[in-house]
Amino acid sequence: MVAGDVAYVEQVQLRDFRCFASLDLSLAPGVTVIVGANGAGKTSLLEAVGWIARARSFRGVTDSALVARGSEQAILRADVVHGERRQLLEAEIRATGRNRVLLNRHPIVRTRDLYGLLRVTMFAPDDLQLVKGGPAERREYLDDLLGMLAPRYDAARSDFDRVLRQRNALLKGGLRDPDDDSTLVVFDEQLVRAGAEIVRGRLRLLARLHPLIVEMYEEVSGSSAPLDGTYQAEWAEAPLHEGDADAVDNLLRQALVARRKQELDRGITLVGPHRDDWRIVLNDLDARAQASQGEQRTLALALRLAGHELITDLSGAAPVLLLDDVFSELDAPRASALIRRLPGGQTLVTTASAIPEGVEPQRFLRVAGGTVEAE
């Protein structure tokens, strides 16, 4: 792939951002390994790059956690290069109150306006929860990928959440009013519209993702293992597949009728994508409950890498890849194999330990005491 196709971060300036009082850092395309002791700020660097893409931390913390103690705001400036185009992002991240974000010196009104600037794939040790955690973690993984592929899925998601809250309020009230029944019918139809779009998207996504996950799992583990996934919806009689995508509207409608009494008794919505699970089966065993810790880690990494590969395939350009502490998951041959076959975008890899033999990054950075030195 031509480097010009890929967006990458060239300059990052941080002021009062976590442990960095003042940092000016140049980055380059290709693979950069960031070395440093635990707590030196390696993950915070990745967090800053991730913030550029989503205007929030991938660690799931509020923005106030990003502001250095004793300061009112953190400043993040970044130059993003995409072919001939160079864009400047400037963010004042406030401990309290609204952030101010400028793109090419113009204020951004909605966070969504930032999403086209830079795509990022992130892997962190916490991602073990993708495999080990509850269904919500896997739903979020799928829905985040869908949102990166087409913004309308983000809209469908927020529509669905709103419908769910309205519909639950109605069910909780117990339909005392004679009008409530005809109001419920209206929210049923909205639930079907937004819910079916999400389920259809997930089923089509899974069909494309599955072979990539198998490939990545093999790549990372060094051996092949039978890997399967089933999309389980409580409201459908059998697990759903891509071939069911066109029937989802009707399945949801039928389920709403069949479950009406149960929903009223419990006062919550039981039908819809918010309760579905994507169950991963490894070596004929449920990966969530029965796989070993090592297998679960490998699988989590394979999920992130497969998503990265899919976005690269469909958009024609690799997102920036942030791998936090990834070498602790891999032995030396696997680590070097992984780094060699990464799509040719910008990749930042952190490590607290020695760099595995055979891994030959284009650049090294050493983080210590709130500063970063190139080696």
Next chain:
Amino acid sequence: MALYEGPVQNLIDELGRLPGVGPKSAQRIAFYLLKAAPEDAKRLAQSIVDAKDRVSWCRRCFNIAEGELCAFCKDERRDATLLCIVEEPRDIVAIERTAEFRGRYHVLQGAISPIEGVGPDQLRVKELLHRISGEGVEEIILATNPNIEGEATAMYLARLLKPAGIRVTRIASGLPVGGDLEYADEVTLGRAFEGRREVDA
């Protein structure tokens, strides 16, 4: 916890009940008023009293009105066979600016929202049904907001009115005219694609 002397705290509390005014803004406005010239503050108080005394809801369409009927209901030149349904009086102002619509309005005074305890009963729906049978309405244009609550309200009304044999339409959603596609937000542009139509040639 009251931090100020009685009347000042009362003022802050009352201001804080206004939509969009948080505790800090309420405090700022209160101190602005305390510093302002007495006649300025009295004029504000008087205009609130006047508005509450003289303005009420139009008896027919529930727009704001000075008197029994609002300006649109009084205007005999407006086409009574076309009825446009909106959520709030301010939506009428937006539609009037287009100068495209010459029919009459009906203000629901809200949208269906079970979270806020608003169902069809809390809206001016019964009054709407009454008008339809009495005023020779031929087409209903549903101009509620294009969000979940507005769509739910539109769908509810459509299901209610269609069986009565009345033509029911919904305003379209799409791209702002005169703009560049490049600047349209993705969701609006995506929905505009879904709602594409054949070009007459």
